[in-house]
Structure formats: C-alpha cells, structure tokens
Amino acid sequence: MNRTVPxxxxxxxxxxxxxxxxxxGPSGPPQFxxxxxxxxxxxxxxxxxxxxANVLDAMFGTPDEPFVLxxxxxxxxxxxxxxxPVKSDQFGRETGLxxxxxxxCHGTTGDGLGPTAMLLDPYPRDYRQGKFKFKSTxxxxxxxxxxxxxxxxxxxQGTAMPxxxxxxxxxxxxxxxxxxxxxxxxQAESYLTSAMADLSEGEKLSLARETLVDEMLQPIAESxxxxxxxxxxxxxxxxxxxxxxxxSIAKGxxxxxxxxxxxxxxxxxxxxxxxxxxxxxxxxxxxxxAHQSLDSDVATLDSSSEMSSEERAALxxxxxxxxxxxxTDALPPRHAMPRNxxxxxYRGGRRPVDVFYRIYAGINGAPxxxxxxxxxxxxxxxxPAEIWNLVDYVMSLPYQPISEPPRQQPAVSRAxx
Amino acid sequence: xxxxxxxxxxxxxxxxxxxFAVAPLYRHWxxxxxxxHGHTIDHLFYFILWLTGAVFVVTEVAMFWFMWRxxxxxxxxxxxxxxxxxxxxxxxxxxxxxxLFIAIYQMNAWAEAKIINPGAGPDGIxxxxxxxxxxxxxxxxxxxxxxxxxxxxxxxxxALGRPADSxxxxxxxxxxxxxxNEMHIPVNEEILxxxxxxxxxxxxxxxxxxxxxxxxxxxxxxxxxxxxxxxxFDIVCAELCGWGHYKMKGRxxxxxxxxxxxWLVDKYREQSATHGLQPVPEGDxx
Numbered sequence: 219m220n221r222t223v224p225x226x227x228x229x230x231x232x233x234x235x236x237x238x239x240x241x242x243g244p245s246g247p248p249q250f251x252x253x254x255x256x257x258x259x260x261x262x263x264x265x266x267x268x269x270x271a272n273v274l275d276a277m278f279g280t281p282d283e284p285f286v287l288x289x290x291x292x293x294x295x296x297x298x299x300x301x302x303p304v305k306s307d308q309f310g311r312e313t314g315l316x317x318x319x320x321x322x323c324h325g326t327t328g329d330g331l332g333p334t335a336m337l338l339d340p341y342p343r344d345y346r347q348g349k350f351k352f353k354s355t356x357x358x359x360x361x362x363x364x365x366x367x368x369x370x371x372x373x374x375q376g377t378a379m380p381x382x383x384x385x386x387x388x389x390x391x392x393x394x395x396x397x398x399x400x401x402x403x404x405q406a407e408s409y410l411t412s413a414m415a416d417l418s419e420g421e422k423l424s425l426a427r428e429t430l431v432d433e434m435l436q437p438i439a440e441s442x443x444x445x446x447x448x449x450x451x452x453x454x455x456x457x458x459x460x461x462x463x464x465x466s467i468a469k470g471x472x473x474x475x476x477x478x479x480x481x482x483x484x485x486x487x488x489x490x491x492x493x494x495x496x497x498x499x500x501x502x503x504x505x506x507x508a509h510q511s512l513d514s515d516v517a518t519l520d521s522s523s524e525m526s527s528e529e530r531a532a533l534x535x536x537x538x539x540x541x542x543x544x545x546t547d548a549l550p551p552r553h554a555m556p557r558n559x560x561x562x563x564y565r566g567g568r569r570p571v572d573v574f575y576r577i578y579a580g581i582n583g584a585p586x587x588x589x590x591x592x593x594x595x596x597x598x599x600x601x602p603a604e605i606w607n608l609v610d611y612v613m614s615l616p617y618q619p620i621s622e623p624p625r626q627q628p629a630v631s632r633a634x635x
Numbered sequence: 636x637x638x639x640x641x642x643x644x645x646x647x648x649x650x651x652x653x654x655f656a657v658a659p660l661y662r663h664w665x666x667x668x669x670x671x672h673g674h675t676i677d678h679l680f681y682f683i684l685w686l687t688g689a690v691f692v693v694t695e696v697a698m699f700w701f702m703w704r705x706x707x708x709x710x711x712x713x714x715x716x717x718x719x720x721x722x723x724x725x726x727x728x729x730x731x732x733x734x735l736f737i738a739i740y741q742m743n744a745w746a747e748a749k750i751i752n753p754g755a756g757p758d759g760i761x762x763x764x765x766x767x768x769x770x771x772x773x774x775x776x777x778x779x780x781x782x783x784x785x786x787x788x789x790x791x792x793x794a795l796g797r798p799a800d801s802x803x804x805x806x807x808x809x810x811x812x813x814x815x816n817e818m819h820i821p822v823n824e825e826i827l828x829x830x831x832x833x834x835x836x837x838x839x840x841x842x843x844x845x846x847x848x849x850x851x852x853x854x855x856x857x858x859x860x861x862x863x864x865x866x867x868f869d870i871v872c873a874e875l876c877g878w879g880h881y882k883m884k885g886r887x888x889x890x891x892x893x894x895x896x897x898w899l900v901d902k903y904r905e906q907s908a909t910h911g912l913q914p915v916p917e918g919d920x921x
Contacts, residue, residue, distance in 0.1 A: 319882070322878075334878060354911045354912060362912070364912060372815060373779060373815060375781075378777070380776075380777075380778045380779040380879065380882065381779045381815040381816050383815060383816055383817060384816055384817075384884060384885070384886055446912075446914065446915040447914055447915055448914065449911070449912055449913060449914040449915070450911075450914075451913055451914055452909065452910045452911050452913070453910060453913060457909070457910070458909040568813060568906060569905070569906055569907065569908040569909075570907065570908065570909045571908050571909050571910060571911045574909070575911070606909075
C-alpha cells in the first residue's frame with residue numbers, strides 16, 4: 219500500500235492553524251475613508267488630501283478613538299459608547315454599538331457603503347451630506363434627536379432598515395449621537411474638499427483651529443442644535459381641522475389629481491407610484507453626474523486631437539482616478555421611485571402627523587417637493603387644511619378599490635401639464 | 636500506553652452524561668414553560684432523551700469494554716465476520732418498532748399543536764363564519780417581526796375619544812394597529828396567530844410557549860397556544876434567514892386582559908396622532 223500522504227493533506231492543517239492564529243479578516247483597525255468620488259471630481263492632489271485627512275483626524279479622531287471639540291455640541295460619552303470595536307466590560311456595558319448594529323450597511327465612515335449595502339434596495343443612507351428624510355422639521359433643516367431616535371426604534375418599513383426598538387434607551391441615544399457625529403464629520407469633509415478645490419494656484423487654506431471652528435464646525439453644529447426651532451407646528455392653524463372623513467377624503471382626491479397638488483404626476487394616476495420614475499435622489503444624482511462627466515471626459519480623450527500631450531496626460535490621469543473612485547467608492551446610481559400609496563407602507567411612520575410632515579415639507583434629498591409654506595407665516599402651495607385633506611386621502615388609498623379614482627389622466631390636467 | 640486509550644474513550648459517555656446532569660445547575664436547560672400544552676412537548680422531549688440516553692450509555696460502555704479487554708493485546712489479531720441474517724433482522728426490527736411507537740405515542744401532542752385549530756369552525760375547516768378571530772398577524776421580514784392587531788371599534792373609539800357607540804368614522808383609514816417586535820397578548824386566553832413571511836423562510840419561535848413554526852412566503856399559517864402566566868419573554872427566529880438572522884428578536888409580553896386592552900388603546904392612540912412635538916421658541920433650544 220502506498221503510504222504517501224497527498225501534499226494538500228500534509229499542508230492543510232498547517233495552513234488552517236496559520237489562518238486561525240492570524241485571523242482570516244483584514245488586519246488593522248478600521249479607518250475613516252475620504253470621499254474619493256468628490257476628491258477625484260474636484261481633482262484634489264494627494265498632499266491636499268492628506269491635509270483634509272489630518273484636519274478631520276484632529277477634529278474627530280478615528281473610529282476606535284473618536285474625539286469631539288466642545289464647539290461641536292456632541293456628547294463624547296455617548297459617542298465612545300457607540301464607537302470602537304464590539305466589546306463589553308466586566309459590568310456588561312457594551313461598546314462598539316455602531317459597528318455591531320449599523321456599520322455593515324452604513325459603513326465605518328457613515329458613507330452608506332458597508333459590505334451589505336450593495337445588496338439592498340433602497341441603498342442605506344449616506345450621512346455625510348447631512349440630509350435626512352424622515353423628520354418633523356422644515357425641509358432643509360436637520361432632524362431632531364427625537365426624529366432620529368424614532369427611525370432607529372421603529373425602523374423604516376419598506377426598506378432594509380429594521381427596528382432596534384428592543385435596545386436599551388441609552389444605547390439608542392448613543393447610536394443617534396454617533397450618527398450625528400458621522401454626519402458632522404462628513405459635512406466637514408465636504409466643506410474642506412470644496413475649499414481646497416476653490417483655492418487658486420499657490421494659495422493655501424488656513425488650517426488654524428479658530429478659523430476652522432468658526433467657519434466650518436460652528437455652522438454645522440448649529441444646524442443640529444437649532445433643529446428643534448424648525449419643527450413644523452401641528453397646533454394652531456396647522457392643526458387637523460375637524461371635518462368629516464368622507465368630505466376630507468373627497469377634497470384630498472381632487473387635490474391629488476388636480477393641478478394644485480399635482481401628486482399624480484409622480485405617484486401616478488392610480489397612485490401606484492408609476493408616474494415619473496426617472497428622477498434621482500440627491501445621493502444617486504451626485505454619482506450619476508460623476509458618471510456623466512467621466513463619460514464626456516472619455517469621449518474628449520478619444521476624439522480631441524487638439525490637446526497638448528501634457529493636457530492629454532492630465533485628463534487621462536483624471537479619468538483613471540474618477541473611474542477608480544466610482545468603482546470602489548460608489549454604488550451604481552438608482553432612480554428614485556415615487557411611493558406606491560396603495561400598499562399601506564409608510565417609510566417615515568404611519569401616524570397621520572408623519573404623513574402631514576412628508577407632504578408639508580417634502581422629503582429632503584428626494585424629488586418629493588414641499589407644498590407647505592417655506593417659512594412660518596409665508597404662503598405655501600397648499601394650505602394646512604388642504605394638506606390634511608391629502609393626508610386623509612393618501613391614508614385611505616390602501617382601503618379603496620383601485621378603480622375608484624380616475625385611472626386615466628383627465629383631459630383638463632393633461633392640458634395643464 | 637496499555638489501557639490509556641480505552642479509559643480516554645470512556646470519558647465520552649462519562650462527560651456526555653455529566654454535561655446533562657450539570658446543565659440545569661447552570662441554567663442551561665429548558666426555558667420556563669408558561670403555556671398550557673408545553674408540558675406535553677417537554678414530556679416527549681424527556682421521553683426521547685431518556686430513551687436515546689440509555690442506548691447511548693449502553694453502546695458506549697460496550698465499546699469501552701471491548702477496547703479495555705482486547706485493545707492492548709497487539710499480538711492477537713481480531714476475527715472478522717461478514718453477514719448475519721438474524722442479526723440484521725434484530726437491528727432492523729428494534730429501531731423500527733421504537734420509531735413506530737414514538738410516532739403513535741406523539742400523535743395527540745402533534746394534533747393539539749398543529750391540527751386541531753381553535754380558529755376553525757365546528758366542521759374543523761378554516762374560513763367559515765364560526766372562525767375564532769385571530770389575535771394578531773405576524774409577518775417575518777428580514778430582520779424583524781411585524782405585527783398587526785385588529786382593534787375592536789369599542790377600543791378605537793376609546794383611543795380617539797369618541798362616544799363608545801359611534802362607528803365607521805375611520806373605516807377608510809387604519810383600523811389595525813401596526814407594531815414591530817413588541818408583542819403583547821392576554822393571559823389565559825386561546826391565542827390564534829396568522830403567520831406570514833414577507834420575504835424568505837423564517838421560523839417563529841416562542842421558547843417559553845414551546846411553539847415553533849416556519850413562516851413561509853405566500854402562505855398564511857395558523858399558530859395557536861394558551862398562556863398560563865404573565866411576564867416578559869423572547870421571540871426569536873429559528874431559521875437561518877440571512878446575514879441579520881441573529882438580530883431578529885422580539886419581546887413577548889403576557890398580561891391581563893385589562894392591561895392588554897389598555898395597551899391596544901394606548902398604541903392605537905399613538906398611531907393616530909395628528910400632533911407632533913411643537914417647535915422650541917427662539918433662544919431656548921436644546
């Protein structure tokens with residue numbers, strides 16, 4: 219009998235042992251990443267990239283050792299609870315909550331590029347633009363702490379965001395603080411990237427602490443701390459009028475299909491979300507436009523013969539950098555789909571007041587426009603009473619036969635469009 | 636080495652039995668049973684555990700004895716036999732009879748848990764006018780349990796502050812209560828759940844109720860049980876349903892009928908809110 223053991227069998231246990239000792243995953247602590255798409259688009263050279271990273275490091279620390287300036291208004295205790303590797307101490311106090319519950323979708327940097335992000339539709343939120351969809355504040359305002367906690371607690375129905383309602387209150391609060399931290403860091407990064415891009419030849423960006431705090435951090439922090447001033451009131455003239463539901467629903471239907479509300483344009487004439495479906499939200503639009511500019515640059519490279527060889531080399535380098543960034547640091551852009559209102563799935567919450575906020579202020583970052591007044595006292599497209607009619611109509615749609623509203627676009631509205 | 640290997644082998648049955656004996660001391664045993672029919676499930680579990688445990692000990696000890704007796708004697712070679720008709724008959728008939736016995740012995744437990752649906756009418760068929768209304772509908776979704784409760788008109792009126800006998804005012808909007816992961820049920824009542832899945836296979840598992848049922852996309856599967864004690868317990872997913880399977884956890888609260896009704900009213904009121912927080916006056920922000 220041949221006693222020779224195959225090579226694979228002899229080496230197998232050794233390889234296994236090595237893997238066991240070294241760990242199979244990537245080594246080193248996770249790092250924050252710069253937004254390479256923006257950097258490639260604005261053609262930020264490597265030394266300036268390093269400066270941006272240094273400033274962000276000094277102001278916000280690293281994923282394992284976060285740091286906040288007092289001017290940010292952030293609570294470092296909460297952030298430390300959410301940051302770092304997943305661990306619990308001898309008293310069972312858990313840290314690393316973000317990495318445990320959120321990071322695999324929303325990414326270490328909060329860029330919505332975690333390993334599972336590409337599998338999801340819609341994509342997970344990228345916090346770096348500082349835009350949040352489901353909130354009780356004016357369209358451009360930041361969400362309140364309560365708004366973010368509600369999203370974490372209830373999840374976002376119709377998306378991959380599950381409910382974290384069973385986590386202890388302190389953990390939810392810590393996670394919300396960490397989301398704010400990542401969002402501030404992301405907005406600071408865009409500020410720095412644009413500032414670097416705006417510099418003229420030979421000019422240098424002032425990186426003095428005071429300048430950066432005054433011009434960059436303060437305004438961002440303030441937008442968060444003053445969010446509660448921008449809550450849309452739901453009492454007084456915005457309160458829901460006491461109208462019989464049937465009457466309110468009938469009025470809402472008129473507005474929905476009429477020129478004034480014009481909801482059917484996107485949500486479709488059957489309210490199935492089959493109206494205009496080729497728009498993008500702000501996150502996908504940025505990537506879509508980057509792809510377009512890349513395509514046109516490639517076309518220029520291919521066709522133009524008037525470029526000097528230096529220009530050609532520079533453009534080729536830009537194309538290579540942007541192409542690489544779009545491949546590694548972005549997901550393919552997707553159209554923003556208007557909601558199918560007949561499913562009874564309400565992403566931002568199913569309380570009538572949630573639907574009121576959505577119609578009043580629109581959805582920040584999405585094509586859904588605001589129809590309420592832009593500022594208190596101003597004239598909106600619709601009055602609060604009319605918005606409440608729409609709320610009643612929209613919330614009645616899942617319970618109505620699909621043939622009830624006009625399935626065909628009425629001639630009047632068609633002419634108006 | 637002598638008889639070292641046989642003694643080492645003996646450790647398998649010894650440690651195996653010891654781990655079972657010690658487990659309850661470390662609370663690694665069956666979760667508290669608060670259901671009416673759970674004891675029949677537990678009884679079957681123990682019956683099969685003792686049966687297989689006895690067979691395990693006997694076979695392990697026999698194997699140990701052979702190693703002890705003959706293993707160390709390298710000079711003597713074993714005697715190999717091949718084919719024994721009567722032995723084959725014996726080792727086929729004994730397990731077959733045992734399995735047949737278990738199959739018959741468990742029939743009532745299975746019928747009570749999975750076939751005799753309290754929601755079915757007197758003819759035993761679902762979907763007749765005599766159906767018991769479901770307490771709630773549970774939909775498994777990656778990675779949470781979405782619950783939908785019917786709210787009786789009386790409680791809806793109470794929640795919205797309307798006269799108790801007014802009806803139909805909200806017929807065109809949500810009559811149901813929608814909750815995620817937080818399940819409440821009344822104690823000492825027959826509970827009927829319609830189980831669904833929104834995406835992939837899940838398994839709805841209430842360890843303290845001894846209830847486990849796969850949720851299958853496209854099917855509405857009835858699940859029923861009756862609880863005997865109040866308290867707070869776990870809802871878990873017992874079918875690997877994707878990368879987030881581990882986080883598919885819910886909380887089950889069993890409470891008195893009065894407390895349950897109050898919970899329905901409070902939650903329904905919250906869901907019907909037409910008021911949110913009001914803005915903070917200038918200069919008074921958080």
